Amino acid sequence: MELEFGGFQIVVLIAFLVVAVALVAIFTVVALQARRNVEFELVTETGYRLRRYWLAFLALLLTTGVVVSLFFLPYPSSADSAATVRVSGGLFYWSMSPQTVPAGSEINFDVTSADVNHGFGIYDPDGVLIGSVQAMPGYHNELDLTLDKAGTYMIACLEFCGFKHHEMIREFEVTP
Numbered sequence: 514m515e516l517e518f519g520g521f522q523i524v525v526l527i528a529f530l531v532v533a534v535a536l537v538a539i540f541t542v543v544a545l546q547a548r549r550n551v552e553f554e555l556v557t558e559t560g561y562r563l564r565r566y567w568l569a570f571l572a573l574l575l576t577t578g579v580v581v582s583l584f585f586l587p588y589p590s591s592a593d594s595a596a597t598v599r600v601s602g603g604l605f606y607w608s609m610s611p612q613t614v615p616a617g618s619e620i621n622f623d624v625t626s627a628d629v630n631h632g633f634g635i636y637d638p639d640g641v642l643i644g645s646v647q648a649m650p651g652y653h654n655e656l657d658l659t660l661d662k663a664g665t666y667m668i669a670c671l672e673f674c675g676f677k678h679h680e681m682i683r684e685f686e687v688t689p
């Protein structure tokens with residue numbers, strides 16, 4: 514991998530320098546003012562006033578942050594899913610239905626096991642692991658994924674489950 518000193522690092526450097534200079538300036542001003550003798554009441558009055566503004570600012574910041582971040586929650590509800598794909602792992606196979614899904618649709622994988630614990634791992638056509646969830650007997654674990662790329666996807670078991678664990682691989686098609 515080639516290391517570059519690019520645009521983003523320069524922005525970070527400039528931001529760091531601005532903050533550093535501001536901090537030094539603030540510390541200098543505070544240190545110089547500490548030499549003067551100031552009435553204690555005056556200091557507390559100013560402090561209380563600043564504290565109220567600070568509290569209002571923090572409350573506003575927090576409220577805005579909470580409200581705005583609600584729109585970016587990474588939890589699509591199952592009701593939005595275009596299709597549910599039922600997956601079951603067993604010694605030593607994967608069964609799934611339906612066997613093909615259209616590209617671009619949001620899939621809700623409902624994953625369980627017929628016997629022991631397995632690891633449901635799903636790889637896109639480029640061989641990149643795009644999601645995984647445990648396949649457990651008696652439980653249904655859900656995994657929401659949007660399969661954008663058409664092609665052959667692969668399911669592999671990611672949890673050692675027995676002497677033919679390595680054979681727990683199957684493919685399925687995502688149609689354009």
Ligand SMILES: [Cu+2]
Nearest residue numbers: 670672674678
């Ligand atoms: Cu396995």
